[in-house]
Amino acid sequence: MKQRISIGIRRLFALQALVLCLLFSGLVLGYALVAEDNVFNAQLDSESAWLQAQYRAHGVLPEPRYPFMRVHPGWDALPEPVRRLHAREPGRVEFTQPGGEVIHARQVALSPQASVVLVAQVEPFGFAGHTWRPVLALLLLLSALLVGAGTWLVYRRVEKLVAPLGRLARQLEQADGAPLAPRFADGLPDNETGYLARVIEGQWRQLEAQLARERDFTRDVSHELRTPLTILRNLHQQLATESGITPAQVRQLGEMLDWQQSTVDILLALARQESLARTDIDLGAAVERVILARPDTTWPDDFALTVGIPDRTTVACNPRLLELLLANLLDNALKHGAEPALDIACDGGWLTFSNPVANASSKPAQARAEGIGQGLHLAARICAVHGWELRVDEQAGGHFTAAVCLGAGGHAGGRVSRPPA
Template sequence: MGGKQPLERRIIFAFVLMTLIVGGTFSLGIVAIVHFIEELLVSEEMGRELDYAIDEELKLDTVARIDANTRFFSSHSGRDALPPRFTGLPEGFSEVLDGDAAYYVFKRSHGSHEDVLVEEQHEFEAREQVLFDVVLAGFLLSVFGAWGLGRLLARRVMAPVRRLAQQVRHRDQLLPMAPRLSPDYPDDEVGRLAAAFDETLGQLQHSLERERLFTSDVSHELRTPLMVIATSCELLLDAAGLTASERAQVARIARASADMHDLVQTFLRLARAGQEESGIAEKVALSGLAAEQYRQWMPQFQAKGLAFALIDEGSSADRYEAPQLRTVMSNLLRNAFHYTEQGAVRLILAADGFRVEDSGQGIPEEEQERIFQSFVRGQQARGEGLGLGLSLVRRICQQQGWEVRVESRPDSGSCFSVHLGCSR
């Protein structure tokens, strides 16, 4: 049986297999013993009856009669010829089946003549067949009973394992104050497995808490320097004497600071697992944020020689949390910018979300799911990224209740679509 079969099914299979082997061995043994005893006892009995028939024939010079079901044939007297179906049999005991009739034959040779005793045994054969039918029925019933008993015991054995699996799968088990699992189980294999889960879950809880604290602390500490950078940029832009090139550089620094601020807000939200007050976060309409992203990315697309278009196919007026939506849209546009060498990139707004379409190299089908994993980049990776952009996009979408999908064919471009659903 395959190793991937459920454990409960394997337990049932073991019960049935054991019954097949043991019950089959006993059943075959019964049949063999019946045949052996039948041949041994009947052979001895018919040998005595044959001696009696020979003595009677010699004394009375007539064919001996033993009972209504037994006949004696002898080539010595020549009175009764042996029927053809009994000729050519070996010495000693033989069993002859002729249609529905059954005969026991015992043959003994004396020099030039043969003595044969024939006994009708169809009634005995019928009883023997009934015995064999009973043995077969018992064997089948034992197999069926083993299947039922195996199911019952497998359920009882697997009940604590299923319970443990359900407790481990429960998301509350990762909370810091979650109770330990092992006290609920006896000190057996399942109890030791629960203790191992407790230890592993404890390590996982510690790692998650350490990651959550690190992300929260770093994001919190970055707020102050980012505020200083943003304020300084505002002061510089208001100051006189800056050239147009210098103003453009300061504006670029301000945009980068704003992007980093959005990332900090996003990381804080992800680190706190949605516990941050959603009312504090800035909310924007999809069309307004898309127009902002279009203005920000247009110069870079133009410098690369790519056409960049913003198309509104009827976006809704729902408002969404700006940091998360801005991070998702910005990462998808950055991905299209890096992987498109010629042609166009389109940002298309719809009633239920938006799409980013490009005319780049496309994504092979076998990689379309992997690219959303952390530190995974395409076969023809571009830019200096680490493969975290699309992973961050999926994490944000999962946390916000959005859905991100990709459709692509090699050398035909890609289309990343984000279904936003209702505003949060």
């Protein structure tokens, strides 16, 4: 069985939880960076206001209340990079000193003539300074715990949800074409899985019933058609020895019996499951067996038979169906040919049965056309089983040819085509 659905669901949830945790961690880190600047600025504003109030009340500038804040007489007392940046951006509060330390500085107006610069050394307390490592480690730890706990909870829940579907899949896998157990869908929940199981069981039962009907039909046809044919053949032998029936009528009756027997054999072979089995068959030997199986009375004394099949020509097919196909084409050529001649050849993957019709003008049109299409529907059915193409070509004053494409270039479907004359 391929990968289980529950595994895919757990992986998808773990991936989703991990992405959400990373996004949440990014938001927390971004908020921390913004919030700490606002906190430091608020402290700086509060201390500036306190210094201004103390100076106005006592006339003396006191030391800042926060130990990380210092008062400088002016911007000139600060490093050169800070002075240049302040000159470009007078409203800027956050600065970076040459050593990489971050400070927040604000000018405090004590009087119209006097002012100082209040500087807060925020580097030791800032998130970007020393606290980002433990905060990041804590966020990663919390993310791992959340992903692990969520995946475990989902695992328990998903296993319960997909257990019926897994049980259904195992039952179908164990069946492997065998009949399903009675009440196959019982015990499954009344949801999509149970509905799917009931539909599969219903379709399976219908298929079994259909196959049973086909087996019964094949058995009945084999008995009900073969038995009357046997009786008719016995009567035919009796009529052949009695008076009141001409030899032509006896021959015609025998031909019809042979044709019906061949039709029944083909239909029964197509209806059987074992007819789908294939093996490599020597085409030349198969044609030879079919020819030798015909009684001597089938062949006129002046019949010209030519067989041109290269040695070791093989075809992958069902032996019984190939024999019936060759017999059908051979009977069609013998019974409806205009002259006592037949050319059997195999070239380029095409097996051809060709009858010369040089004297076709001397025969009635209906007689000449009688063989065209006779039994070819059954031949096409056999070709359809193997994915071959049956092609019929009739040319006035030339040949009547039935050709079967046995190679890979044939067209599946067993269709009969008539190329333009």
